[in-house]
Amino acid sequence: MGKLTTHVLNLAAGIPAAGMRIELHDADTSPPRLLAQERTNGDGRCARSLLEGGFLRVGRYTLTFHVAEYFRSTGTQLSEPPFLDEVVVHFGIANPEQNYHVPLLVSPWSYSTYRGS
Numbered sequence: 001m002g003k004l005t006t007h008v009l010n011l012a013a014g015i016p017a018a019g020m021r022i023e024l025h026d027a028d029t030s031p032p033r034l035l036a037q038e039r040t041n042g043d044g045r046c047a048r049s050l051l052e053g054g055f056l057r058v059g060r061y062t063l064t065f066h067v068a069e070y071f072r073s074t075g076t077q078l079s080e081p082p083f084l085d086e087v088v089v090h091f092g093i094a095n096p097e098q099n100y101h102v103p104l105l106v107s108p109w110s111y112s113t114y115r116g117s
Contacts, residue, residue, distance in 0.1 A: 002098045003052035006063060007045040012076070012107040016044025020070040024050045027060040027090065035061075056096040063089045063102055071108050078108055087111050 004024070008017035020040045025032035035055075038046040050063075068082040089102060101116030 001053040002056050002096050002100065003049040004056055004061075004093070004100045004102070005046065005049050006102045006104065007043070008040050008065060008070075008104045008106060009044055010070075010074075010107070011105050011110075012071075013074070016040070016042065017070055017104075017106065018042045018044060019073060020044070021066040022046065022050075023064040023066075025062045025064070027062050032062060056093060056100075058093055058096060060090065060092050063091070063104075065089070065104050065106070065111075067106050067108075067111070076108060083109050084111065089113050091115075 006022060008020050010017040017040055022038050023034060024036040026035055036050045041047055065087040067087050068078055068085040071078055087104060087106065091102060093100060099117050102113060103116055105112045
């Protein structure tokens with residue numbers, strides 16, 4: 001059985017984004033249903049998989065990364081409103097037997113993501 005994981009890197013400082021709040025929603029329900037809410041650890045990772053085994057199913061999901069909240073907690077000065085407040089990544093799980101890793105590389109002004117394994 002597969003699993004869904006994530007991690008976040010603060011590219012502005014060149015460090016893991018420790019303490020960032022992340023939410024996972026099932027986007028196939030109306031309204032989207034909250035499946036998990038985590039904070040990243042000192043390595044910028046969640047301590048456990050967001051979904052795994054029988055809970056990882058074919059479907060559409062969103063990961064919401066609370067980036068402005070995180071950068072404010074580090075003392076970074078942000079405009080009001082911030083350029084990036086929440087980064088929402090919409091993605092699909094086509095094969096729940098596989099591992100899905102959705103990392104976020106972020107600064108207060110930009111972000112990038114990709115599918116890892």
